Amino acid sequence: MKFYLEVWRQKGPESGGKLEQYEANDIPAEASFLEMLDIVNEDLTAKGIEPIQFDSDCREGICGNCSLTINGIPHGPGRGTTCQLYMRKFRDGQIITIEPFRADSFPVERDLVVNREAYDRIMQAGGFITERAGSAPDANSVPIPKVVADVAMDAAACIGCGACAAACPNGSAMLFVSAKVTHLGLLPQGKPENHRRVLNMVRQMDQEGFGNCSNYYACEAVCPAGIPASFIARMNREFSFASLKESVGVPL
């Protein structure tokens, strides 16, 4: 197969960038999108052009490292990460535009590589259950109904890739934050810290410059882990209640 690529090239975080045109020749239909870029990079190297820098690691859809916007859609057409996108999904001869994830809170470092440390800082603000290795009771001492554990798992499946914020017109990270708030908040082990957690995580999210949710649901549409936007409503409910408690001076 053959493709005409328009790829975002940017030297460094401070410099401007622009789309460059490259051809992708002799691409097997079974190749993944990233393997197509590998082939293009080998071609570029042979021609003495610096290869395109892009993030990827596990290449099986779970590490959340790949972060390409393809034809305007984070992770491209279909559900799944960029690494799980295969070239047979494209038409021979198609023009493909490749940009990094676009969100104010994810500054571009070079070419298609963005900095997503903001998500780490949100996790540090409250995305945990306070416990100490060695202090846990027997794992079966607290039964958790299967239906609850299943929803917690649905939420915990988030891979932290940032596609939600990149897809959102407001650059909102609420799908990401609500997934963690839901996962830990549903489990009996997480409940003691529910209110502190939601307040701290949402405040950190605001501080990082992420916007708010205004119900576009673009996040849900691109999420490779299938996190539903209904978790945002759950988080808002939890947040309102926690804020109310805080405002009347209830210790959290």
Add this chain to the structure above:
Amino acid sequence: MTLDSQIPAGPLDKKWTSFKNTSKLVNPANKRKFDILIVGSGLAGAAAAATLAEQGYKVKCFCYQDSPRRAHSIAAQGGINAAKNYQNDGDSVYRLFYDTIKGGDFRAREANVHRLAEVSNQIIDQCVAQGVPFAREYGGLLDNRSFGGAQVSRTFYARGQTGQQLLLGAYSALSHQIALGNVQMYSKTEMMDLVIVDGHAKGIVVRDMTTGEITSHAGDAVLLCTGGYGNVFYLSTNARGCNVTATYRAYKRGALFANPCYTQIHPTCIPVSGEYQSKLTLMSESLRNDGRVWVPKRKEDCSKDPKDIPEEARDYYLERKYPSYGNLAPRDISSRSAKEVCDDGRGVGPGGLGVYLDFADAIKRLGKHVIEERYGNLFEMYLNITGESAYERPMRIYPAVHYTMGGLWVDYNLMSNVPGLHVLGEANFSDHGANRLGASALMQGLADGYFVIPNTISIYMATQFGKKVDAKAPAFQEAVDAVKARVQKLMSIKGTRSVDSFHRELGKLLWEKCGMARDKKGLEEALRRIPKLREEFWTNLKLLGSAEGLNMELERAGRVADFLEFGELMCLDALNRNESCGGHFRTEYQTPEGEALRDDENYGYVAAWKYEGDNTPPTLLKEPLAYEEVKLATRSYK
């Protein structure tokens, strides 16, 4: 030099307890004075960083990914073993210990493995307390499934994403400690060398992958939790970035590399489809709980639609050869059996390199919805990659490199022969012998990080009061200069071949000569060809861009340069071991039925290699494996 494994005295099942009762401790006020450098943020690294920080040590943690949450532990699918015996099926700490020793083909250290089995139960408790959403039954209690090499159901799981959930648990604990200021996290930072001061590991040299800056960090101890070296084969189930650099650099600084030839080939991966392929995708071994492995009995049937091959024309070869374990035979045995039937010309799919994993019977027995609930995400992944639905037709699978049992040599305290240098998880050699059982990697990574190192590190730390090393010591500057010079050298070659082309060539050579089956002739050939390839690499590598700023080709070049040296060590070890055991199958040493033929008398030892210089062969040191509890037996899964 003799290898002292520091195994505590006393009966096997009392060793860990007596160790804890009598080992040296460091009081909380003193822990604050110690800086610990941890390289890697996977299960072992993140768990160790979080736990040591909880205890009061000052921790710096480094990872090459852009976030500690992306370490490759995240990709483990199937589950984690523990001896809880929640299923009332006869499991116990002893059985988990014995299965692991036997699964490792009697090439692991008894005391370490028993300790692993002992702490396994605590890991599950710890993870549940962190909020890991393990699978549960309707009554709210934890569910289990069975895995290869065991006749009990002792595996805990979170759908097909157990590694992800366990890693996110450790990452959340790590995040908490970062927020408290107890851990300083350095993402996108790659370890380039180890710094030794007066014979002790006291620092590391790192490269900031974003700016290209090369600096050093000083500490009171160094922990390498940097995973395995499976990517030496280029194609493996490892992440693209997984590499041997940290452990190999430590080896070149004097740490012993143990059993490098023990590599695990996982039986259930999606077969290779082309030259351009960048990695292989694993299908969890848990699939073998419900899937039946087969190939056609007759070569003529191989190209037929599997639906048109009647039951009597199918060879369910694992069930036939190993009736008591059947499709759940251990990984090395299953992989080798797949190779045998394919070598026999009965493989299916492109190039005849594949076997069927068939769910038709399980779907008939349990219903599609049950299979979907158990393996839904794996079936989806398979569909996405191959364009075929495994609900409709059997999956095609083939073995691929997955895990490496070899690693830096460590004693019972997880300390290498270099004082202060500790090695955890897949990066060390200690627990899996010559073959790892499924769902045991997660167990070992977390055991080392949460429960072993927090207890054993004090042995070393208690000797280090008042011995803080100054980061201005000459050893640091020397190491930094050496790393800078090496980077410059790579950049200045200006040849014509890309990094990946060298890596692919090395990988193919090793897969053919030091892969699922090895022999003397092939290994000798590899040992002749690797130095030539390495020489070409250092004279004909083409790298563009600069060493300042982000340059992924340069990162890869550094790693491939180390693989080009390490591959040789691996072949040397495989050539030395004139026996077959676990993942190391030398075709000259097999039983008439084609099973691995061990030689306990001559090779019942850990092979630990000592670096002697670039142009001198390494020295072999042997740690004899003394079995006090277990009787050595021929491994049988029939």
